[in-house]
Amino acid sequence: MFGILKIAYKLLVNDKGKFAALLLGITFSVFLMIQMTSMFAGMMKKASATVMNTGAKVWVMDRGVTNVSSAIPLPDYVLDAVRSIEGVKFAVPLYNGGGLVRMKSGNYQPVTVIGLDDSSLYGRPALIEGKIEDIYAENGFIVVKDEEFAKLESPKIGAEFEINDNRGVIVGIAKVPASGLFGIPTLYTTFNRAIQYIPSMRFTISYIIVEPTSMDAVPHIQAEVAKLGYDVLTEDGFINRITQWYMWHTGMGTNLVLMTSISFIVGLSISGQAFYSFTLENLEKFGALKAIGAKGYELVAMLLFQATLTALSGYGLGVGLCASLIALARMKVPDYASIITYDNLLLALGMVVLIASFSSYVAVRKVLKIEPFDIFRS
Amino acid sequence: MSDAAIDAKGLTKWFGEGETRTVAVNDVSLKADFHEMVYIVGPSGSGKTTFLSMISGILRPNAGTVHVKGTDVWSLSNNQLAEFRLNTVGFVFQDFHLFPRLTTAENVAIPLILRSRSWKDAMREALKYLEVVGLSSRADLPPTKLSGGEQQRVAIARAIVSSPDVLILDEPTASLDGDTGRKIVEFVRKEVLGEKRCILIVTHDARIYEFADRIVRMEDGRIIGLDKKGASDA
Numbered sequence: 001m002f003g004i005l006k007i008a009y010k011l012l013v014n015d016k017g018k019f020a021a022l023l024l025g026i027t028f029s030v031f032l033m034i035q036m037t038s039m040f041a042g043m044m045k046k047a048s049a050t051v052m053n054t055g056a057k058v059w060v061m062d063r064g065v066t067n068v069s070s071a072i073p074l075p076d077y078v079l080d081a082v083r084s085i086e087g088v089k090f091a092v093p094l095y096n097g098g099g100l101v102r103m104k105s106g107n108y109q110p111v112t113v114i115g116l117d118d119s120s121l122y123g124r125p126a127l128i129e130g131k132i133e134d135i136y137a138e139n140g141f142i143v144v145k146d147e148e149f150a151k152l153e154s155p156k157i158g159a160e161f162e163i164n165d166n167r168g169v170i171v172g173i174a175k176v177p178a179s180g181l182f183g184i185p186t187l188y189t190t191f192n193r194a195i196q197y198i199p200s201m202r203f204t205i206s207y208i209i210v211e212p213t214s215m216d217a218v219p220h221i222q223a224e225v226a227k228l229g230y231d232v233l234t235e236d237g238f239i240n241r242i243t244q245w246y247m248w249h250t251g252m253g254t255n256l257v258l259m260t261s262i263s264f265i266v267g268l269s270i271s272g273q274a275f276y277s278f279t280l281e282n283l284e285k286f287g288a289l290k291a292i293g294a295k296g297y298e299l300v301a302m303l304l305f306q307a308t309l310t311a312l313s314g315y316g317l318g319v320g321l322c323a324s325l326i327a328l329a330r331m332k333v334p335d336y337a338s339i340i341t342y343d344n345l346l347l348a349l350g351m352v353v354l355i356a357s358f359s360s361y362v363a364v365r366k367v368l369k370i371e372p373f374d375i376f377r378s
Numbered sequence: 379m380s381d382a383a384i385d386a387k388g389l390t391k392w393f394g395e396g397e398t399r400t401v402a403v404n405d406v407s408l409k410a411d412f413h414e415m416v417y418i419v420g421p422s423g424s425g426k427t428t429f430l431s432m433i434s435g436i437l438r439p440n441a442g443t444v445h446v447k448g449t450d451v452w453s454l455s456n457n458q459l460a461e462f463r464l465n466t467v468g469f470v471f472q473d474f475h476l477f478p479r480l481t482t483a484e485n486v487a488i489p490l491i492l493r494s495r496s497w498k499d500a501m502r503e504a505l506k507y508l509e510v511v512g513l514s515s516r517a518d519l520p521p522t523k524l525s526g527g528e529q530q531r532v533a534i535a536r537a538i539v540s541s542p543d544v545l546i547l548d549e550p551t552a553s554l555d556g557d558t559g560r561k562i563v564e565f566v567r568k569e570v571l572g573e574k575r576c577i578l579i580v581t582h583d584a585r586i587y588e589f590a591d592r593i594v595r596m597e598d599g600r601i602i603g604l605d606k607k608g609a610s611d612a
Contacts, residue, residue: 003491003500007480014479288475291436292536293464294492295457372436373428375471 001301004294008302011282012309018281021274022310023317026355029267030318030348031325036259037344038326040252042337046181047246048239050096050114053176054123056209058218059238060091063231066245068238069112069182071096073203078230082208085224087217092117093205095194099187102162103153111152111163112186115194123209125188130157130172135190142172144186146179147335163187166197179335264351271314272359275307279363283370291372303363311356315349382445383544383576384410389432389442391425402428404599405442412543415567415577415589420596426580427548429596433578434467434546435459447543464492468537472549474529476521482532483508483517489540507535510569527558534566544576551583563589 013019045052050068051059060082062072082091095115102108116124116135124132125144134140141163143155155161159170168187180186189197195204212218215234222232233241247253279286286299322340329336386408392401403425410416418426431437433444435451444451446466454462463469468489476485483504490500508514511531513524521529530550537545547566551559563579563586571577579590587593587605595603 001494003495003497006497007477007484007488007491010484011477011479282477284473285475285477288469288471289488289492290460291434291463291469291471292489292492293460293462295460298492373431375475 001298004298004302005305008305009309011302012278012306015278015281018274018278019310022271022278023314025267025270025274026311026314026352027317027321028270029263029355030315030352031321032263032266033260033348033351034319034322034340034344035325035338036256036263037347038322038338038340040247040256041341041344042339043181043252044239044243044246045178045339046335046337048242049176049178049180050112051235051238051242052178053125054094054114054209055235056094056123056211057215057235058210058212058221059233059235060208060210060225061231061233061238063229065231065241066249067242068096069180071206073201074205074208074230075203076205078225078228079205079208081228082210082221082225085221087213087220089211089213090120090122091208091210092120092122093191094123094207094209095191095198095204096206097194097198097200098184099163099198101152101168101185101187103155104159104161105153107153109151110184112180112184113163113194113198114186114188115191116188118190118192121190122211125174125176127172127174130170132172134171135188137169137171139167139169140171140189140193141168142174142188143170144176144179144188145173146176146186148179148183148185151183152185164197164199168197181337183335260347260351264355267351268355268358271310271355272362275310275359276362276366278306279303279366283366284375286367287370287372287375290370291375296368299367300364303360303367307356307360307363311352315352318348318352319345381411381448382409383412383414383447384408384433384578385445386429386433387443389429389439389444391428391432391437391439401599403432403439406596406599406601407442408433408594408601410576410578410592412576413571413573414591415571415579417587417590417593418578418580418596419582419587419593420602421582424596425599426596428599430546430548430578430580434469434544435462464489465540466543468540468542468545470530470533470537470545470547470550472552474521474533474553476529476532476536478520478522480520481518482513482521482524485521485532486535486539488536493540504535504539507539508532510538511535511565526554527562530554530558530562531565534562534570538570543574544578545570547577547579547581549581549583550579551581551586556585559583560586 064072079093097113099111099113100108101111135142155170157170161168225232326338389403389406391403392399394400406429420426432439483501486507487500487504490503505517508517511534513528513531521532567589593605594601
């Protein structure tokens with residue numbers, strides 16, 4: 001069989017024009033599919049940045065919360081009730097809101113303000129400059145050094161600013177795993193300072209973040225909190241809810257499905273057509289092989305090998321092209337929202353397998369139908 | 379069972395059904411021996427190719443039997459038929475059907491590769507046969523770089539590389555000029571026929587009749603005449 005596959009390989013790659021067309025179709029298709037899904041994955045990571053950066057395992061929230069930035073404040077009694085549930089090691093409030101910073105230059109910049117529980121500072125970021133206890137200092141804020149840092153004029157420790165007409169001082173510079181979706185800088189402070197500086201409603205707790213005694217306790221916590229009329233989500237559950245919301249309630253999902261489908265159709269059209277015409281061109285030769293004594297399964301193996309080789313080569317090139325482009329884009333736009341995940345790669349691989357299967361199915365049917373007698377008659 | 383290379387009896391083949399039925403070959407029998415070169419001649423549509431296809435295990439007859447070297451060809455399964463064609467019959471097609479994307483040597487090696495011979499081994503053997511047909515210097519060229527006569531010789535090398543008992547040539551001179559055609563058939567007669575091989579040639583090129591041992595004339599699906607020639611005297 002090795003020799004037959006080698007013939008198939010030579011027939012394919014020595015037909016440089018057709019092979020290039022096949023590769024181009026699949027590469028382009030894979031590139032588009034991975035690019036689209038990577039952009040979506042990148043945006044979803046940014047949309048869930050607060051959840052990831054906080055690192056809390058369990059989140060309690062209003063049932064109407066659809067994504068992390070649209071928190072619906074919770075009454076204080078919910079915090080007390082959650083703390084009294086069996087399986088809860090501790091539970092603390094978290095503030096998540098927006099403020100307007102006036103910088104030294106006089107320019108204004110909207111910011112996200114995260115208010116951490118005053119006593120535990122649970123969910124605090126890792127500091128790269130300064131000391132965490134300075135957050136308790138008068139007007140103390142910690143700024144996140146991410147791609148948006150420069151929008152606050154790259155403040156140093158001790159830099160002063162105004163936030164919603166209150167004085168603020170940078171006491172630490174932190175790093176986080178992910179920056180936000182909307183391109184605005186993030187400030188951390190204590191919960192009490194946050195609700196003091198940012199106008200709020202009667203209720204002030206955006207989320208209650210919980211450390212369970214073990215993850216096995218989560219279903220019980222969920223059931224108990226549900227009795228109060230609120231939701232309990234794990235970190236992954238919350239990220240999934242955010243993803244689902246952006247996917248199906250913002251038009252992002254429709255665009256993603258549309259573009260991925262178009263990429264698939266483009267790939268299928270170019271590769272299918274090229275592979276079909278490649279087979280047609282060689283049809284008489286395959287018939288001659290049949291007459292000489294090649295068996296049906298040997299011809300099928302040749303075609304499947306050619307389709308697989310093309311599909312995998314195109315897939316590799318497409319992935320490489322996409323990764324290179326993302327790396328290149330990041331050199332110019334540091335917060336370029338695009339991540340190649342294993343899911344993206346698997347999806348694209350699945351699509352490529354479909355393209356290759358369809359293309360080879362049509363070719364196999366043609367080749368199996370050809371009668372050696374037709375070769376004589378021609 | 380006879381010792382004949384080919385023993386075809388009462389071969390009949392029709393295409394279509396009912397009013398559209400056309401009988402292409404009608405109750406034709408033929409016996410050919412080893413070391414015999416038999417021509418099947420006749421006008422277009424006389425059934426020569428259909429007859430040849432039934433003998434070579436390509437087209438199943440509606441009636442009749444074919445024994446090649448004692449094997450009842452049409453009692454074989456499809457896979458056995460493929461094996462039979464691979465091991466017992468060599469084909470030289472009218473349009474050669476060489477792969478333009480492979481080298482000349484690779485084209486010749488195809489039947490050996492189909493017989494699961496190693497690539498290296500098959501190439502070595504192919505080169506040997508290219509030498510037989512006088513084209514060893516062209517081994518690494520694609521067939522498209524060769525002349526019509528050279529391509530014909532490559533096709534012959536491919537057909538004989540697996541040492542078939544029966545060699546079938548379909549209009550071997552159709553794409554060649556008169557002189558080249560004659561040379562090719564003369565070469566086949568002298569170098570390829572051998573003691574243990576039978577060659578069937580479908581042609582209507584009268585210029586090469588002199589090389590035949592026998593000429594079978596067909597018309598309207600029947601054998602209408604048989605000429606004996608003294609090929610060895612030609």
